Amino acid sequence: MGWKPTYAIIAERIRRQITEGQLTPGSQLPSERELCDEHAVSATTIRRALAELKNLGLLESHQGRGVFVREGRRPLIRYAPHRFWPQDHPQASYYREAETAGRSVDVMAESVRTTASERVAEWLGIEVGDAVVQVTYRITMDGQPVSSSVCWEVARITDGTAIADPTSGPHAGAGLVARYAAIGRPITGIAEVISARMPSTAEAQTLDIPSGTPLFVIEQTAHTASGPVQVSEIAIPADRYRLSYDMPMPSPTEE
Amino acid sequence: MGWKPTYAIIAERIRRQITEGQLTPGSQLPSERELCDEHAVSATTIRRALAELKNLGLLESHQGRGVFVREGRRPLIRYAPHRFWPQDHPQASYYREAETAGRSVDVMAESVRTTASERVAEWLGIEVGDAVVQVTYRITMDGQPVSSSVCWEVARITDGTAIADPTSGPHAGAGLVARYAAIGRPITGIAEVISARMPSTAEAQTLDIPSGTPLFVIEQTAHTASGPVQVSEIAIPADRYRLSYDMPMPSPTEE
DNA sequence: GAGTGGTCTAGACCACAAG
DNA sequence: TTGTGGTCTAGACCACTCC
Numbered sequence: 001m002g003w004k005p006t007y008a009i010i011a012e013r014i015r016r017q018i019t020e021g022q023l024t025p026g027s028q029l030p031s032e033r034e035l036c037d038e039h040a041v042s043a044t045t046i047r048r049a050l051a052e053l054k055n056l057g058l059l060e061s062h063q064g065r066g067v068f069v070r071e072g073r074r075p076l077i078r079y080a081p082h083r084f085w086p087q088d089h090p091q092a093s094y095y096r097e098a099e100t101a102g103r104s105v106d107v108m109a110e111s112v113r114t115t116a117s118e119r120v121a122e123w124l125g126i127e128v129g130d131a132v133v134q135v136t137y138r139i140t141m142d143g144q145p146v147s148s149s150v151c152w153e154v155a156r157i158t159d160g161t162a163i164a165d166p167t168s169g170p171h172a173g174a175g176l177v178a179r180y181a182a183i184g185r186p187i188t189g190i191a192e193v194i195s196a197r198m199p200s201t202a203e204a205q206t207l208d209i210p211s212g213t214p215l216f217v218i219e220q221t222a223h224t225a226s227g228p229v230q231v232s233e234i235a236i237p238a239d240r241y242r243l244s245y246d247m248p249m250p251s252p253t254e255e
Numbered sequence: 256m257g258w259k260p261t262y263a264i265i266a267e268r269i270r271r272q273i274t275e276g277q278l279t280p281g282s283q284l285p286s287e288r289e290l291c292d293e294h295a296v297s298a299t300t301i302r303r304a305l306a307e308l309k310n311l312g313l314l315e316s317h318q319g320r321g322v323f324v325r326e327g328r329r330p331l332i333r334y335a336p337h338r339f340w341p342q343d344h345p346q347a348s349y350y351r352e353a354e355t356a357g358r359s360v361d362v363m364a365e366s367v368r369t370t371a372s373e374r375v376a377e378w379l380g381i382e383v384g385d386a387v388v389q390v391t392y393r394i395t396m397d398g399q400p401v402s403s404s405v406c407w408e409v410a411r412i413t414d415g416t417a418i419a420d421p422t423s424g425p426h427a428g429a430g431l432v433a434r435y436a437a438i439g440r441p442i443t444g445i446a447e448v449i450s451a452r453m454p455s456t457a458e459a460q461t462l463d464i465p466s467g468t469p470l471f472v473i474e475q476t477a478h479t480a481s482g483p484v485q486v487s488e489i490a491i492p493a494d495r496y497r498l499s500y501d502m503p504m505p506s507p508t509e510e
Numbered sequence: 511g512a513g514t515g516g517t518c519t520a521g522a523c524c525a526c527a528a529g
Numbered sequence: 530t531t532g533t534g535g536t537c538t539a540g541a542c543c544a545c546t547c548c
């Protein structure tokens with residue numbers, strides 16, 4: 001029962017060196033060859049031990065340079081539902097989040113006009129093949145990508161209005177509540193469904209996700225009185241954000 | 256640029272066999288030795304390819320038996336804030352969730368009286384060392400653990416009331432809103448902060464988490480008019496639940 | 511060029527499951 | 530007993546980084 005494989009023992013040793021401060025964030029570990037001698041095991045066993053710790057997000061390796069103790073930036077907090085409210089400014093909420101965190105934000109957005117897939121059609125309550133405006137976003141803060149998302153809007157509703165193209169015009173960069181308020185279709189509610197999974201290798205690459213870090217996937221639906229008008233699939237590496245939801249209870253006096 | 260390591264190519268091949276239905280959920284793969292011959296590579300390379308897919312949650316292996324395609328149960332949905340409302344029944348919400356999913360639920364709860372740690376004290380707005388009631392829950396559905404949580408309540412508030420011990424008395428098994436309503440301290444709001452990370456080996460064991468599945472960690476705070484009365488740290492394997500949040504917007508005219 | 515991590519090989523031994 | 534996955538070894542070659 002008490003037995004542990006060698007690689008796990010070594011991983012535990014190194015882990016303790018990190019938590020006890022002998023290995024500080026950003027510092028470099030001895031090379032794999034040196035670790036082999038130090039622990040008197042073969043290279044594969046050392047590699048297996050290091051792989052465990054990389055998978056836990058404690059180490060990161062760079063080919064040709066070495067293995068280093070990861071230094072984690074504090075995750076931002078994504079406040080809901082506050083983030084959706086256009087308080088003083090109608091700007092999209094990540095601008096405020098970056099500002100309060102003292103980070104510089106960069107947004108890449110591309111919009112294309114396309115037709116609804118089966119999934120999007122059902123989600124938006126329209127027919128397959130109906131025209132939709134699809135926008136892909138990629139948001140980086142201080143050069144680090146923090147989210148990538150795809151967003152679909154019903155073209156029939158926004159066509160000919162000031163918000164027809166989310167990436168240009170007077171309301172570019174505005175939050176969705178402000179945008180739909182501008183065309184007289186106020187958002188009545190937003191629903192989010194959160195899942196978490198490991199990123200694919202492609203996602204890990206484009207979002208610069210260290211191994212061992214999961215991905216939040218948020219399916220967001222914005223409703224108006226006449227039905228959903230915008231849906232988004234938002235991917236956020238879980239080491240960049242925490243998701244906060246504030247849920248006030250209606251007072252029991254009127255029950 | 257286009258080069259991929261052998262193990263990645265093999266992993267991709269096997270992955271395609273799964274997505275295209277040649278390997279059905281629950282079915283067994285050829286043994287590692289057979290796969291070596293089939294793909295003309297060494298055992299380590301095959302193992303590396305299988306490790307990738309196990310890490311993605313597509314495969315699971317059992318020593319002495321073989322490697323199998325995992326069959327995933329559909330994740331439940333945890334509806335917030337609805338789940339907190341004591342609609343017809345004051346029962347805790349997982350009972351309803353299990354019922355609608357047609358699963359049998361089993362709850363293990365243990366309460367102890369202890370003192371507040373620094374973290375819990377700050378969280379609850381009390382002093383370090385103040386008396387708290389700590390409850391640990393472990394909820395299983397159809398024999399599969401779906402969450403484990405630790406919950407702290409301010410003893411000064413509940414002492415001497417009908418809800419002093421959350422695990423016994425007339426309100427055992429009731430939701431927190433119902434419980435605090437019963438002592439005349441209605442919950443005015445609930446806040447949740449969600450993070451996701453990979454489980455530790457201990458967590459993976461007790462929650463029966465397959466490798467490659469992250470863990471939701473929810474920090475939940477229940478507020479009354481006079482401040483927080485209960486905080487919980489809830490751990491949920493991300494393949495068991497999706498987290499839904501419904502956020503209606505107050506209409507600009509009234510309410 | 512020297513040192514680093516990344517990949518791969520061929521083979522050994524072990525623990526576990528099933529007939 | 531046979532076949533399975535799990536661990537480990539010793540050594541090779543490659544790609545990358547830095548001097």
